[in-house]
Amino acid sequence: MWIGLLSDIHANREALEATLDHARRTGISRFVFLGDYVGYGADPGYVVDTVMREVEAGAVALLGNHDAAIGSGPGGMNSIAAEAIEWTRPRLDSTQREFLAQLPLTFNDNGRLFVHASAHAPTHWEYITDVPSASRSFMATQAHATFCGHVHVPELFHLSSTGKIAGFQPVQAVEIPLLTNRRWLAVLGSVGQPRDFNPTACYGALDTERNALTYVRVPYDNETAGRKVREAGLPAILSDRLIEGA
Amino acid sequence: MNRRDLQAGQIIDGFRLVEPLESGGMASFWRVTRDGSGPPMVMKIPLLRPGEDPLTIIGYEVEQMILPRLTGPHIPTFIAAGDFERPYIVMEFIAGASVKSLLARVPLIPNEVAAIGAKIAFALHDIHRQHVIHRDLKPSNVTLRGEDAVLIDFGLSRHDQLPDLV
Numbered sequence: 001m002w003i004g005l006l007s008d009i010h011a012n013r014e015a016l017e018a019t020l021d022h023a024r025r026t027g028i029s030r031f032v033f034l035g036d037y038v039g040y041g042a043d044p045g046y047v048v049d050t051v052m053r054e055v056e057a058g059a060v061a062l063l064g065n066h067d068a069a070i071g072s073g074p075g076g077m078n079s080i081a082a083e084a085i086e087w088t089r090p091r092l093d094s095t096q097r098e099f100l101a102q103l104p105l106t107f108n109d110n111g112r113l114f115v116h117a118s119a120h121a122p123t124h125w126e127y128i129t130d131v132p133s134a135s136r137s138f139m140a141t142q143a144h145a146t147f148c149g150h151v152h153v154p155e156l157f158h159l160s161s162t163g164k165i166a167g168f169q170p171v172q173a174v175e176i177p178l179l180t181n182r183r184w185l186a187v188l189g190s191v192g193q194p195r196d197f198n199p200t201a202c203y204g205a206l207d208t209e210r211n212a213l214t215y216v217r218v219p220y221d222n223e224t225a226g227r228k229v230r231e232a233g234l235p236a237i238l239s240d241r242l243i244e245g246a
Numbered sequence: 247m248n249r250r251d252l253q254a255g256q257i258i259d260g261f262r263l264v265e266p267l268e269s270g271g272m273a274s275f276w277r278v279t280r281d282g283s284g285p286p287m288v289m290k291i292p293l294l295r296p297g298e299d300p301l302t303i304i305g306y307e308v309e310q311m312i313l314p315r316l317t318g319p320h321i322p323t324f325i326a327a328g329d330f331e332r333p334y335i336v337m338e339f340i341a342g343a344s345v346k347s348l349l350a351r352v353p354l355i356p357n358e359v360a361a362i363g364a365k366i367a368f369a370l371h372d373i374h375r376q377h378v379i380h381r382d383l384k385p386s387n388v389t390l391r392g393e394d395a396v397l398i399d400f401g402l403s404r405h406d407q408l409p410d411l412v
Contacts, residue, residue, distance in 0.1 A: 158409055162300040168409035176408060180330045181307050 002027055005188050005204035007034035007116070007149025009051075010066070011041030011088065012192030012242070013228075015201040016050060018220035019191050026216075028205060032107065034149040035064025035116035037100070039081060040193055040238050042228035044088045047192075048096040063103035064116040064150070065125040071101045080235050087234055110208070113143035117150040127151050128187050131165050137185055138165065145184040145213075147204065153196045154189035154215050158182050170215040172202075178211045186213055192225075193238075199245030252276065252291070259328060261289055261336055270386075272302045272401075278336060286339035287325055294333065305401025306333055307411050312400050313337065315408075316376055319394045320369035340398065342391035349385060365395035373397065377406045 004023040009016050023031070037051050038044040055061050066081070070089055074082035092100075105122040107114040118126040118133065120140035127150060128134050134157040137146060156168045160182050170176060178184045189202025196202075200217040207213075222242045229239040252274065256263045260280055267275040267288065278289045292306040313335065314324040323338040345362065348354065354362075366388055373380060380387075382402040389396045404410060 156409060158411070160300075160411065161303055166410065171407040174407045177311055179307050179311060179411075181303060181333075182411070 001030060001208045003206045003208060004028040004031045005034060005114075005147055005186075005206055006031060006191050007188045007203075008036045008064070008152055008190035008192060009033070009041075009047050010036055010190070010192035011038050011044040011047050012201075012225050013041070013043035013046045014221045014225040015192040015218075016047055018218050019201045019203050020050075022216070022218045023203065023205070026205065031059040032114050032147070033059060033061040034114060034147065034188065035062045035103070036066045036149065037061075037064070038070060038088050038092070039066030039084045040229075040234070040241075041225065042232040042234065044091055045093070045096060048092065048099060052096075052099050060107050060114065061103055062107060062114060062116055063100070063105050067100040067103060070097055080237060084234055084238065087232070108143070111144040113141050113146045115146065115148050117148060119143070119146050119148075125150065128155075128157070128185065129153075131157070131167065134167065134185050135165055138183060143183070144180065145178050145186065145211075147186045147188060147206070149188050149190065151187050151195075152190040152193055153187070154202055155187045156213070156215075157185040157187070159185075172215055172217040175207075175212045175214045178213055180211070184213075189215065193241055194245045195241070197244070197246045199243060258289070258332065258334060259326070261287070261326070263289070270399075272299070272305065277339065286341070287336050288322075288339045289334050289336045291334045301401075301412075303333075304411055306335070308403055309335060309400045311408060311411065312378055312403050312405050315405065316373060316378060316400075318372050318376075319391075320372045320396055321400075322396065322398060340389045340391055340396045342389045342396065344386055345388040345390065345395075346385040362390070362395070365390065365393070369395040369397050379404050379406075 031054055033051050037047045051061050069085045074085040113119055115122050118128055118137040120136040138159050154170050156170050159165050188204045191201045191203055194202055199222050200219045203216050205214045205216050226239040226242040254263055261278040264277040273290050273292045276289045278287050292302050294303055310327045322340050325336040328334040380397055380403055387399045
């Protein structure tokens with residue numbers, strides 16, 4: 001079975017539509033959403049409604065730090081992220097806010113762990129950007145493969161049977177076998193706000209039978225998404241990032 | 247799997263062991279058949295004993311990842327691989343002479359050496375075009391089959407679009 005792994009949509013309607021459309025045309029019918037549906041983008045209500053519909057249809061959705069901030073406030077966030085949370089809050093209705101508030105932090109399935117940031121203390125929202133942070137996540141779980149987002153830059157860490165951890169920048173559309181002899185930590189890129197100097201939406205396609213992961217890039221109408229961010233009065237950098245992919 | 251445990255006639259995941267071939271230091275090799283028919287095949291079984299050099303298991307992982315990606319006349323066609331509990335790789339049997347066997351009659355005439363070198367260069371170019379470098383090129387890892395050199399043992403190889411497992 002193919003599972004689509006979507007993380008960090010960040011209220012980007014155009015990116016989410018293009019990604020779901022691409023995944024469905026590829027034959028993906030099951031989805032795991034790895035959090036951060038809101039914040040930064042101009043369409044939080046649309047994105048939350050879409051994810052709610054997918055959950056009703058059998059998808060799994062996890063909690064991200066921006067989703068948590070809708071209920072608990074933007075404490076600890078940088079000023080731009082905090083401004084986007086304050087802009088977003090009154091634009092969500094009670095059903096949407098309640099949906100975000102009840103999302104789980106983790107999902108375990110058949111030796112696979114799904115979490116927004118890190119298996120290590122998920123509520124601390126640690127960024128997995130190097131071997132030490134990857135190591136903390138590996139040590140916190142027995143899962144053969146962990147899938148997370150949060151960083152907005154795709155990377156794949158692996159832990160060998162000799163205890164060596166290394167990172168790898170995945171090449172788009174090249175299937176990577178998640179060999180059973182070692183453990184894996186896949187940092188998925190971002191659907192709605194990529195930061196790896198590639199503005200196209202990024203999602204993961206996991207083949208559960210062959211145990212293989214492909215990082216997929218989807219071009220979308222980032223000009224429109226960026227224009228809507230500017231017209232909403234959100235900080236200009238949030239619009240620029242969608243064009244630059246960084 | 248221990249080398250001593252293997253016997254002709256034994257069946258591993260549908261492959262029947264026919265006869266042992268010359269073994270390397272890190273793996274044993276068997277001629278195998280499936281359903282008593284099909285093309286000649288060889289099963290490579292890494293020797294994973296306690297205290298064994300970890301490079302053995304990593305070499306097995308690398309070959310398991312890279313060999314299925316390669317095609318063409320210069321590599322043995324990948325057929326199947328086992329899992330962590332019972333590791334093996336089944337590939338096409340390459341009928342031909344190992345370049346190592348030529349060492350018995352050195353020195354060779356220059357034209358013959360040049361012809362062998364050219365065949366190996368074509369083979370290397372072919373895998374390079376498929377994003378792979380071999381990294382363990384030596385006479386025992388090259389078999390001459392007709393006009394082609396066939397490269398074997400991709401346990402130390404690198405694929406530039408896949409993780410470096412070493």
